[in-house]
Amino acid sequence: MQTLAAMLRASLWAQGLTPAQFDRVVADTKERAVPAGAYVAHKGDPVEAWIGVIDGLVKMSSVSPAGKLVTFTGVTSGGWFGEGSLLKDPRRKYDVIALRDSRMAYLPRKTFHWLLDNSIPFNRFLLTQLNERLGQFIALVEYDRMLEPDARVARCLAALFNPHLYPGTLRRLQISQEEIGHLSATSRQRCNEALRRLEDAGLLRVEYGGVTILDVEGLRNFGA
């Protein structure tokens, strides 16, 4: 648990701002609490802000025409998303749902573009973020077809600890096995089996209502 200002200060992208720029960001950014299970943003909504997770966990997902729920990725404390929509498409391309009670930060579109125009470090950060996400999605497509469920679960968890996207995330992840299943496209029972195998391998510890990550690198390379 941390304050909005502390979260902003800890963000990689805020480190490179001038004190004046940082002050404006703090002044413009609004905070909102979202209970578990509630929508942070709906698919198709106009995108009015860059959204960060101060504390909590959200998932980006979509519902196919056939009604099937597809989860793309999760975002943990310290992560920001929606820059793609702010740069290009005016509307959000996916639903964002809180998996736990979460506190979100909203940086207005106007401030976001002002930072783009005035801060080189901010641009640099965005490049890195976009690149990391691209890599994540490429890996997603790749391992979705090639790897066994154990490895999918492992990499999906490792992705939540990407240091570029989510700096300083605690090792303890509060998430049910059912949700890990959604994130990794495995059934709940297959996910449960995978988690226990990963625990046997010493990569994480399975707990009630969550897991503690012991070896991020090991998870990332699992099954490779």
Next chain:
DNA sequence: TCATTAAATTGTT
């Protein structure tokens, strides 16, 4: 603070 009950989550079939 402790005991009881309900709800959520996990482990098995």
Next chain:
DNA sequence: AACAATTTAATGA
């Protein structure tokens, strides 16, 4: 998908 076991959270004495 359904069921049983386990853990946590909530309630009230």
